[in-house]
Amino acid sequence: MLEEGYAAVTFRAVAAKAGVTPSLVQYYFRTLDGIFLAAIRRYTERNIRHLTEALAVPPGQRPRILWDYSRTEAASALTTEFMALGNHRESVRAEIAEATERVRKLQLDALSQGADGLRFLDRKLTPGGLLLLITGIPKYLALEEGIGVRTAHQELVDAFEEFLGPVPATVGKGKSARPRRDRPGGRLQTR
Missing domain, CATH: 1.10.357 (Tetracycline Repressor; domain 2)
Known part of the structure; x- marks a missing residue:
């Protein structure tokens, strides 16, 4: 989905990514x-x-x-x-x-x-x-x-x-609020 959009998702494409046969994907997921x-x-x-x-x-x-x-x-x-x-x-x-x-x-x-x-x-x-x-x-x-x-x-x-208000000193230390990025620069860019 990230590379080609949701329209490119097919049983065959999912199977190829997972390294299994399309029929195995269809066994677990009856529909797209x-x-x-x-x-x-x-x-x-x-x-x-x-x-x-x-x-x-x-x-x-x-x-x-x-x-x-x-x-x-x-x-x-x-x-x-x-x-x-x-x-x-x-x-x-x-x-x-x-x-x-x-x-x-x-x-x-x-x-x-x-x-x-x-x-x-x-x-x-x-x-x-x-x-x-x-x-x-x-x-x-x-x-x-x-x-x-x-x-x-x-x-x-x-x-x-x-x-x-100001960013508290503890925000940004340790665990970030940001989820794992799914694309480079996953943060909203401004300017």
Whole structure:
């Protein structure tokens, strides 16, 4: 999928990559959707494990962890392919929605714990609202960058990072919030 897009995924192509026969792939996955669903589930479980570990920091550091994770995830080639696939296959779209809700719950729970200590949260900007800003801005920027639009992106990133405040000294040490990159420069590029 990463090399040629989801349209190039066939039983024969999967079998060749795995070094098995196409009939063996079809034995375990009756349909191509079955292959895609298994890939999405595996990707989701890996990201949930990784994000759970990355969020094991003091509550004040979690917005930065989520911002870094969201910027990386929005620029992920595999995420882009899954989203494109979901536009054409209903079962895949439903799986992506379920996986997104699971990740969103994990993120919201982490952000809500200790939210009283976050200086910028008040009655108008709730943990849920902040989470949608943290996760939505990178997706929007990635969509625009996908068609070559970059105007004012860096200004927005700089302003939002200023809004989040300085990077705590412990963020970036040890386990990174970034999932394993699936392409060079897997982080959202600006400018």
